[in-house]
Amino acid sequence: MWGVRVTSETFDVVVVGGGAVGENAAGRAARGGLSTALVEADLVGGECSYWACMPSKALLRPGSALAAARRVPGVRADEHLAAAEVLASRDGFTAHWNDAGQVDWAEGAGLTVVRGRARLTGPRALTVTTPDGESRALTARHAVVLCTGSEPVKPPIPGLADTPVWTSREATSAHEVPGRLAVLGGGVVGVEMAQAWARLGAAVTLIVAEDRPLAKLPDFAGALVADGLRADGVDIRLNARAERVSTVAGGVAVQLSGGDRVVADHLLVATGRRPATGGLGLEHVGLTPGEPLTVDDSGLVAGVAGGWLYAAGDVTGRAMLTHQGKYGARVVGDAIVARARGELDQPRPWSPHAATAYHAAVPQVVFTDPEVASVGRTAEAARRDGVRTRVVELDIAVAGSALHARDYTGRASMVVDEDRRVLVGVTFVGPDVAELLHAATIAIVGEVPLDRLWHAVPAYPTVSEVWLRLLEAYGL
Ligand SMILES: Cc1cc2nc3c(=O)[nH]c(=O)nc-3n(C[C@H](O)[C@H](O)[C@H](O)COP(=O)(O)OP(=O)(O)OC[C@H]3O[C@@H](n4cnc5c(N)ncnc54)[C@H](O)[C@@H]3O)c2cc1C
Numbered sequence: 001m002w003g004v005r006v007t008s009e010t011f012d013v014v015v016v017g018g019g020a021v022g023e024n025a026a027g028r029a030a031r032g033g034l035s036t037a038l039v040e041a042d043l044v045g046g047e048c049s050y051w052a053c054m055p056s057k058a059l060l061r062p063g064s065a066l067a068a069a070r071r072v073p074g075v076r077a078d079e080h081l082a083a084a085e086v087l088a089s090r091d092g093f094t095a096h097w098n099d100a101g102q103v104d105w106a107e108g109a110g111l112t113v114v115r116g117r118a119r120l121t122g123p124r125a126l127t128v129t130t131p132d133g134e135s136r137a138l139t140a141r142h143a144v145v146l147c148t149g150s151e152p153v154k155p156p157i158p159g160l161a162d163t164p165v166w167t168s169r170e171a172t173s174a175h176e177v178p179g180r181l182a183v184l185g186g187g188v189v190g191v192e193m194a195q196a197w198a199r200l201g202a203a204v205t206l207i208v209a210e211d212r213p214l215a216k217l218p219d220f221a222g223a224l225v226a227d228g229l230r231a232d233g234v235d236i237r238l239n240a241r242a243e244r245v246s247t248v249a250g251g252v253a254v255q256l257s258g259g260d261r262v263v264a265d266h267l268l269v270a271t272g273r274r275p276a277t278g279g280l281g282l283e284h285v286g287l288t289p290g291e292p293l294t295v296d297d298s299g300l301v302a303g304v305a306g307g308w309l310y311a312a313g314d315v316t317g318r319a320m321l322t323h324q325g326k327y328g329a330r331v332v333g334d335a336i337v338a339r340a341r342g343e344l345d346q347p348r349p350w351s352p353h354a355a356t357a358y359h360a361a362v363p364q365v366v367f368t369d370p371e372v373a374s375v376g377r378t379a380e381a382a383r384r385d386g387v388r389t390r391v392v393e394l395d396i397a398v399a400g401s402a403l404h405a406r407d408y409t410g411r412a413s414m415v416v417d418e419d420r421r422v423l424v425g426v427t428f429v430g431p432d433v434a435e436l437l438h439a440a441t442i443a444i445v446g447e448v449p450l451d452r453l454w455h456a457v458p459a460y461p462t463v464s465e466v467w468l469r470l471l472e473a474y475g476l
């Protein structure tokens, strides 16, 4: 092409997308001795580091700590959050949106970092358009791994497309506390950001389409989180449908069905995400742009012959969580190395080359106050899978919880596969329950029989004694 310099390079593996997931896939491939390029269009580290997990938790943690202190008898925690310092601390956690540290890590791990936007041009072949407009043709001897993440979905609400709104990027990187913030969507982003900004001083209205926030989780989770948000002054509109969004003087207005109108300085649209598969050249390898990439448990993309195209993370549409995507990426990287050595055909479930946990035990924490920590299947999902279930559900009321906080309010449930007498799902809701979760993940992945779990004695007086209460309530 006139005026455009084209260079051509070959690597064993080319990973497209340098988010947490791409970094892990590339890191494992390089560790296995394969020459590996990591192509990133924006910041190495991706969404999680700069506009998602890290900044959102940096915004939430000070409020959780202050609320926790206030719940302990005898602690005088009269102070308010120092918003400017919280925002400055958040800026530190995002390294001020500078990826030099992560590029250093990648190069230290032996990766070649390629800056630019990649698209497939055919089997094992890509073109990268660099920030200065040059084209680099990359060829992969063994594998291309797509780790391009996800993008926010905006529902087709009249006026929304023409109104400037916040996505999670603005909500996690804003440098001022808004006076009034409206949040559309009662999912994980919606509840976390509603609480973070409410505790930093914003007047927050949360617009929820269902009868409770977090509607994908067991009922009690959404109910307890709604109580927590209301205690922070969040105005929650349940069963609310946004009919029109418009710009008004000084902000944004959301017209709700039933006649109510919410006016705010900013509107955060938090109505879900979809895999980012547009503009990737998928049509050149027989796939449909815009659709999620369906993968097998070793990460191989379905519908592509030759066993060279892999994907991991949000782009697959499987659980959109950093830890889960990184797990899938480790599996992909190791599977590519094993296949390059001729050591792998079909991976066995639970082997290092099969991301089997996706089917059984995906852990997630919603970092609100109270926290929601869940792993495995809900009772409904297990029943849909044909599992004969029994659910045990109770309040978290043990010596450890009483000591942990005055009027500790929390609830726990476990879903038991009655035929195998093992756990298939566990949910905890309450202050600081996040760290209880890994025990549940281990019990589910290990398929620990309840009769053996009975011998895992929780220390006294910890909140973990709720495990004992759950097993007693089951009948042990
Ligand atoms: C507000 C918010 C909070 C969250 N909090 C948590 C949390 O606490 N815990 C948790 O587990 N998960 C959390 N998540 C989810 C988590 O952020 C994602 O699951 C995770 O970032 C997915 O990682 P990824 O590498 O697949 O995608 P991404 O992080 O999106 O990375 C994809 C990368 O690919 C690059 N890219 C895309 N297309 C191209 C191309 N053609 N060429 C080159 N590069 C390209 C992008 O620039 C990007 O850097 C949160 C999400 C949001 C929105």
Ligand SMILES: NC(=O)c1ccc[n+]([C@@H]2O[C@H](COP(=O)([O-])OP(=O)(O)OC[C@H]3O[C@@H](n4cnc5c(N)ncnc54)[C@H](O)[C@@H]3O)[C@@H](O)[C@H]2O)c1
Pocket (backbone or CB within 6 Å): 155, 157, 184, 185, 186, 187, 188, 189, 190, 192, 207, 208, 209, 210, 214, 215, 240, 241, 242, 270, 271, 272, 273, 319, 320, 321, 364, 365, 366, 367
């Ligand atoms: N702590 C964490 O692990 C964490 C935190 C934030 C985000 N995430 C991940 O990021 C992804 C995206 O999060 P999210 O909250 O955007 O998606 P989500 O799918 O969790 O929730 C989207 C919400 O928007 C609602 N919604 C959709 N259309 C609507 C409309 N027209 N009007 C009103 N409400 C509408 C849905 O009912 C749902 O409650 C999720 O997969 C989540 O797991 C994880």
